[in-house]
Amino acid sequence: MKFKKEQILKALETITVAGEGKNMVESGAVKNVMTFADEIVVDLVLSSPAMHIKKRAEADVIKTIKEKVSEGAKVTVNIKIEAPVKLSNPNLIKGKNIPGIKNIIAVASGKGGVGKSTITANLAVSLSKLGYKVGILDADIYGPSIPIMFDVVKERPLSTMIDGRSKMKPVENYGVKVLSIGFFTTPEQAVIWRGPMASKALNQLIFDAAWGDLDYMLIDLPPGTGDIHLSIMQSMPITGAIVVSTPQPVALADARRGVAMFQQENIQVPVLGVIENMAYFTPEELPENKYYIFGKEGAKNLSEDLNISFLGEIPLVQSIREAGDSGRPAALQEETPLAKAFEKITKEVIKELNSRNEILPPTEVIQMTNSVGCSSSKN
Numbered sequence: 001m002k003f004k005k006e007q008i009l010k011a012l013e014t015i016t017v018a019g020e021g022k023n024m025v026e027s028g029a030v031k032n033v034m035t036f037a038d039e040i041v042v043d044l045v046l047s048s049p050a051m052h053i054k055k056r057a058e059a060d061v062i063k064t065i066k067e068k069v070s071e072g073a074k075v076t077v078n079i080k081i082e083a084p085v086k087l088s089n090p091n092l093i094k095g096k097n098i099p100g101i102k103n104i105i106a107v108a109s110g111k112g113g114v115g116k117s118t119i120t121a122n123l124a125v126s127l128s129k130l131g132y133k134v135g136i137l138d139a140d141i142y143g144p145s146i147p148i149m150f151d152v153v154k155e156r157p158l159s160t161m162i163d164g165r166s167k168m169k170p171v172e173n174y175g176v177k178v179l180s181i182g183f184f185t186t187p188e189q190a191v192i193w194r195g196p197m198a199s200k201a202l203n204q205l206i207f208d209a210a211w212g213d214l215d216y217m218l219i220d221l222p223p224g225t226g227d228i229h230l231s232i233m234q235s236m237p238i239t240g241a242i243v244v245s246t247p248q249p250v251a252l253a254d255a256r257r258g259v260a261m262f263q264q265e266n267i268q269v270p271v272l273g274v275i276e277n278m279a280y281f282t283p284e285e286l287p288e289n290k291y292y293i294f295g296k297e298g299a300k301n302l303s304e305d306l307n308i309s310f311l312g313e314i315p316l317v318q319s320i321r322e323a324g325d326s327g328r329p330a331a332l333q334e335e336t337p338l339a340k341a342f343e344k345i346t347k348e349v350i351k352e353l354n355s356r357n358e359i360l361p362p363t364e365v366i367q368m369t370n371s372v373g374c375s376s377s378k379n
Helices: 005-012 051-070 116-129 195-207 227-235 249-263 298-306 318-326 337-359
Strands: 030-035 039-045 076-082 101-108 134-138 158-162 165-169 171-173 176-180 214-220 240-245 271-281 310-316 367-369 374-376
Touching (some): 005 030, 005 051, 039 051, 101 116, 101 227, 101 249, 101 337, 116 240, 134 195, 195 227, 240 298, 249 271, 271 298, 298 310, 310 337
Parallel strands (some): 101 214, 134 176, 240 271, 271 310
Antiparallel strands (some): 030 039, 158 165, 367 374
16 A cells, blocks of 8 residues: 555644644654655654653654554554754854853943943942942943043053962942953054954953952943844853833834844843933923923833833933043932932842842853854843
8 A cells, every 4th residue: 555645744744743832744853754565754853862752753653644644554654763963063152150240231222322331331330329249341342432431541450360360350430340442442543353353352351350249240232233242142141131222213223123132032131121311301491391302202112012121211411421421420420310310220220130030040141153143042
């Protein structure tokens, strides 16, 4: 009796592969089916090498074919099962934890010029004022601005011995430890590096530094979604991410991409929420008036649309810019509306981070190859 291949495939569609969530044909587990007079050969490729999954798949196929295809006719069913072998990849880079650092928060923006570094600096100062030990890694290789905002442009990290190894001691001001590529370049010097070179420099700032004990490390990422972002998430386990945006549609479109990057299946870094910067403008002479220059509540609406938290808004105020340019972040001020606004957002970040740590396991570094991209990650 000659059995039809189409009939066999239809029968195999009734079998679900353990751990796949799809039927055997849909998941691609059925590599080939061959039929002979009294024999059916099924070649399977399973994603899991586990013996119990192989055995179950083999038993399910034999049972299903005999019940739904042979219909009592004498037939031999031979199953050949392959499982992908994990090969040692010389290009695979695995990140590692940094001893002493409890939480790592990436601060990102899809678009440049939305005030991401300003938000990072003021969050760090607000966390320090609340009594936490804080550090900033300025990962904006091509446009480092954190040294300016902390008035440490002329400072240079010193060398210190840790367990017999020479390491960089971060520069510290306002209770915040800072490392930046800006400490190793002059203001007029352009950093013209390809991705691998920039990634190597970042790894030195991360792992060749004596950060000590930190409750929070904030990473000021460059704008966009590129090689530096992947290198950072590949090098260290990011606890959560914050996306900064202005309310205007152009910035929101890029912010949406920034959120999507962290939520990709092979990255999966929890997004703590969105901060809206330059939310509105209030003239000093008209303190009760609000002018929505870039649009109204755009980031808030985005957070609702993406089902993530809205962490708060910061107005467009000249003194914030002046404070950053002079090297004294606005959050340093005591009992001012701006300092209170940054403190409120900081407390929201802490709340979201604590909730994330209660319901999710620690984030693992993602694994990727130098040449292609991401392969896996877990929260």
